[in-house]
Amino acid sequence: MTDAPEMDVQPARKGFWRNLSPVWLVPILAVAVSVWIGWRSYVERGALIEIAFPSAAGVVPGETTVRLREVQVGHVESVVFSPDLTQVVVSARIDRAVADLLPPDAEFWVVRPEVSARGITGLTTVLSGVYIETAFIPQRDQTVERGLRSFTGRESAPLITPGREGTRISLRARDGNRLTPGAPVLHRGIEVGHIESPSLAEGAEGVVFDAFINAPHDQRITTATRFWDTSGFSVSLGTGGVRLGVGNLASILTGGIAFAEVQSGGAPLTQNTVFELYPDETSARRSSTLSDPGEALRIAAEFDDSVQGLTVGAEVRYRGVRVGEVAGIAARLVDMGPAPRVRMQALLSLEPRAFGLGAETGPEELESFIASQVAAGLRARMAPTGLFSTTLVIELVELPDSAPASLLRPEDSAAVIPSAPADLQDLTTSAQGLIERLGNLPIEDVLEQAIGVMAAVEALLADPGTRAAPGAAVALIDEARTLIGSPALQALPADVQGTVTELRTILAEFADARAAERLVATLESAQQVADGLAEATGEVPALITELRTLVARAAALEAEALIAAATRLIESADAFVSDEGTQALPPALASALGEVEAVLHDLRTGGVVESVNQTLASASSAAEAVALATQELPALAQRLDRLVAQAEGLVAAYGPRSPINDEALATLRDARATARAFAQLARAIERNPNSLLFGR
C-alpha cells in the first residue's frame, strides 16, 4: 500500500449553486411540462353549454359526442333533469373555437338510426351510439357570453339545417293527407327541395306548409310558378283516353310536390311567398292567376234549386274565365217562421287578380267591385260545363234586365251575391219538353191518314170515270181532225187567196197614195211638234212624272201573278198530262198533225202560192214606190238632222246631269225593265211554246 492517506479528507466546500447537480433540470422540466399541459388542457377544455331536450335516449355522459358536420366539436359531460322534470338538460363541453360562434338559435338534435320511406339515416349510430349534431349560422360579431349558455334541442333532425342556401316558400293546400314532412319537391323529376310539416291554415280552409328549395334551384321559382301534388298516382279518363300518371317511388310513398313555370313573365320571389298547391298538373297548368290565400274573397251564392252536380272545387267563371272556385256547399235555413225554407248556399272563393284588379288589391276592393257590378246586374247562376254534362260550375253573369238587387253583407258571415235562375233549368225543361212532344206526336194517326189518302187516290185512279178522261181527250182530238178534214176548212185556201189579193190591192193603193210624201209631211209636222215641245219644256217635268206613274203602273201590272197563274196552270196541266190516260194523246196529236200537213198540201195545190207570188209582186211595186219616195230622203235626213240638233240643243240646255235628264233616264230604265219583263215572258213562251200546253 503506498501513500495511503492518513486522514479523512473532507472535500472542499463549494458554493451552493456550484455544488448543484444538473440533474435538477429534470424535475424542473417535468414540473414545467406538467404545468404547461395542465394549463393548456384547462384553457382548451371548451365552454360548457346546456341543451334542453324533450328526451335524451341514448345520450351517455362522457361518451356521447357533439358534432358539427359530422366532426366532433365537444362531448356530453352530464345528463340531468330540468328542475320541473319536464325536460332533460344535457351539459356539453364545446370547443372554444366553435362555442364562440354559437348563435342563440343554434339547433341541436340527437342523431339516431331512422328508417323512413326516403331511406335509412344515422346508420353509423347503431354501432357507435347516438351523438348530438348541431347546425347553426356562425355569428362572428356577437359578444360572447362567458357564462353558462342554454339552448333548446330538437326531438328530431331539422328538415332544413340552418345555414343551408335556398329559399323558403309557403304552400297552401286543401288538405295535408298525402304529404308527409320531408316529402320531396321535384322539378322535372329532380329533387330540388323538400317540404316541412303541414299545419292548419289560420282563419281559412286548408293547410299551410313550408317548403325549402335548395340554392341553385330556387332561382327557377318565380311568381309564375305553379305547384302541384304528385303524390301517388292519378288516373284520369278524358276524351284523349285514359291517362295514368305515376310519380317517382319516394313521392308515391311519402307524397311529393312538383312545380313548373306555367307562364312567362314571373317576378322574382321574396322570402315566404305563398303559393297554391294544385291537386294535379292539369289544373296547375290551367290556372293563370296567382292566388294568395289571404287575398281570396269569400262570398256566398244562394240557390233555390238543387245543387246536384256542383262540387267543392268547381270553377267559378266570369265571362268564361276562371276567377275562383267553390269552397264549400251547405244548406241554409231561411225564413225561420212557420214555413221554413231551405236554400242551398255555395261558398265561393274569388281571386282578385283574376278579375284584373291589379296586384295590390285585396278582398275588400274586390267586394266593393262586385257590389257595384251586382248593382249593374251581375248575378251568380249555375251552368253546366257541357251540353250533356251533369257537372256544374258557377257563372257570374251580367243580366242587366234582372230584377234589381244588391250584395247582401251580413255581419257575421260572407257577403251574399244574388243568384239568377239557372240556365240549365231552361235547357233541361226544353229538352224534356221536346222529347215529350216527340213522344206525343200522333205518328200512327198520320201514317193511317196517309195510307187512307193513298187508298183514296188509288180508288180515284181506279175509277172508270178517271180512266175515261184520256179517252175523252182522244175523242176531242178526233173531232178536231174531223173538223180539219171538213170541207169548210178545205175551202180555207181560197179564202186566204182572197185575202192576199186584197192585200195586194192595199199595197197598190199605198204605192199610189205617195205615202212617202205624206211621211215627209208627217215628219214636218213632227218637227213642228218638236218645236212646240221645245217651247213647252216647262211642262216636261210634269209630263215625265206622269210617264213615270204610267211606267210604274205598267211595272205594277200583275205580270208575276199572271206568271204564277200560268205556272199553276202549267202545273195542273202537267199533273193532268202525267196521268196515264193522257199518254195516249200524242198518237192522236200525230194523226192530227198529219191532217194539218194534208191541209197545207191542199193549200199549196190549191193556188195559194201563186196568189202569194202575186201579192209579192204587188209588194215589190209598192217597194218601188217607196224607192221613189226615198229619193227625197236626203231632204228628209236633213230635216231629221235639224230635229236631232234641236233635240241636242234641248238636251244641252238641261245639261247631262240635270234632273230632267236623270228622270228621263230613270223613266227609260223603268220602261226598259218593263219591256224586258215582257220580253222575257215572250221569249219564254217563244222558246217553248208548248210549255203553255205541256208545261215542259
Place this chain on the structure above:
Amino acid sequence: MAHTRTTQPVLTAHAAGLRGCRTCGRANAASATTCRRCGAGLSHVPGLQLVWAWLIAGMVVYVPANVYPMLRTQTMGRTQDNTILGGVFDLVQSGYWLVAFIVFFASIAIPVAKFVVIAYLALAVQWRWPMRGHARHRLYEVVEFIGRWSMIDVFVVAILSALVQFNLAATVAPGIAAVSFALSVAFTMLAAQAFDPRLIWRAAESPMQ
C-alpha cells in the same frame, strides 16, 4: 443504542481513508480518481441531491400519469378514455379482481411505495435517523428490484397499442398518461440508482456525528 448493538463496529474503507471501486471492489486511495485495477471512474460518495432531483421529477410526472387517460380504446366507433385508476375500477366492476389487483399493485402501489421508501431512505440518511442498517439496505434492495416491474403497465399499453389496430372494431392508442407513467418509473429508478447504499451504513456508523 439499539442499532449499535446489532451493528458491529467495523473498519470500513471510508473509515480507513480509502475509496472502494464500485465496479471491481478494489480499495483505492481516497485521492485517486480512477481505479488502479479496472480503470473505472471513482466517484466520491455522492450526496443526496441527485436522489432528490430524480425523485421529485418522478413524482411530478406521476401526477399527469394518473390524471390523464392511459388508454384510448375505440370499439365500434365508441371511444373510451381510461385513466389508471378508472381502469382499475372498471376491472373491479367487471369482476376481474385479480387483474384489477395486479394493475393496482403495479401501477399505483409500487410507484407510490417507491416514492415513500426512497424519500424515507434519503431523509433517514440526511437527518441520521436511527435505524438498523440491514433493514434499510434490504428495503433499498427491494425498491431497486421491484421498481422495474412498474413498467409492466407501460408494456401492456405498448403491446396493446401495437396489436389492437382493427380500425372500426377496436383500436387502442396510448394516452398522455402512458408517457408520463413511463417517465415517472424511469425517474424513480434513476433516483433509486442515484442512492448510494453506502450512505446507509455511513449514517449507521456515525449516528451521532
